[in-house]
Amino acid sequence: MKTKIIYYLNTFLIYSMIGYIIETSLKYLVFNGMNNGILYGPWIPVYGMGSVFIILITNFVFQKIKVPRWLKIILVFLLSAIILTLIELLGGILIEKIFHKVFWDYSDMKLHIGHYISIEMALLWGVMSLVVIYIIKPLIDKIIEKIPSIITYLVLTAFILDLCFTLLLT
Numbered sequence: 271m272k273t274k275i276i277y278y279l280n281t282f283l284i285y286s287m288i289g290y291i292i293e294t295s296l297k298y299l300v301f302n303g304m305n306n307g308i309l310y311g312p313w314i315p316v317y318g319m320g321s322v323f324i325i326l327i328t329n330f331v332f333q334k335i336k337v338p339r340w341l342k343i344i345l346v347f348l349l350s351a352i353i354l355t356l357i358e359l360l361g362g363i364l365i366e367k368i369f370h371k372v373f374w375d376y377s378d379m380k381l382h383i384g385h386y387i388s389i390e391m392a393l394l395w396g397v398m399s400l401v402v403i404y405i406i407k408p409l410i411d412k413i414i415e416k417i418p419s420i421i422t423y424l425v426l427t428a429f430i431l432d433l434c435f436t437l438l439l440t
Contacts, residue, residue, distance in 0.1 A: 276422055280414045281325060282318035283425050285402075289317025308365055308373065311432040316361040320354045324399050325407065327353070343400065350399030355392040362386030369440050 290312045307314040327349055332342055363386065365373050376382040381389035 276419055277414060278322055278326075279426055280417055280422055281410070282315075282322050283313065283422070283429060284318075284410055284414070285321035286313035286315050286318030286429075289314035292317075308369055308371075309429075309432045309436050311428065313429060313432075316357060319361075320357050320395075321402060323353055323357065324350050324402065328403055346403060347396040347400055351392040351396030354395035354399065355387050358391070358395070359384075359386045368437070 290307055293307065293314055309315070324346075328346060331349075332346075337345065362372070362374065365371060372385065374386065376388040376391060377385045379388040379390050383389070
């Protein structure tokens with residue numbers, strides 16, 4: 271496998287783009303008026319960050335401790351639900367502080383905690399993490415293996431420029 275840094279950069283970028291595709295699809299097919307990201311380009315970094323954290327957890331924590339597969343699945347679900355919910359909370363707070371916008375609000379959900387997080391969404395993040403780890407990640411890893419480093423650097427440069435333009439123009 272390529273160097274770990276390149277692997278995780280590609281992971282971040284690809285899952286950020288997948289997040290953009292998911293949210294854009296939801297915006298046009300289900301939720302009219304939904305925001306689908308703070309950046310101009312086709313990425314939503316919170317998905318990339320969340321995916322990297324979940325993959326790091328499964329790669330490092332569960333390689334060091336051996337547990338039965340059923341227990342690993344439960345632990346990945348629980349850890350993912352908690353970590354991704356915290357990332358979502360932090361992301362919501364940062365977006366509101368930096369951009370003076372609220373991009374999502376779970377206040378209408380029964381089990382919301384403030385407007386950035388809810389138990390319902392935490393459960394969804396846990397389930398989606400299992401889908402990512404056990405179904406999507408093996409497919410994405412095959413793609414990442416074939417990405418030349420120069421492509422990673424070019425896409426990363428575009429992402430950083432997008433981030434800078436977004437921060438400067440907001």
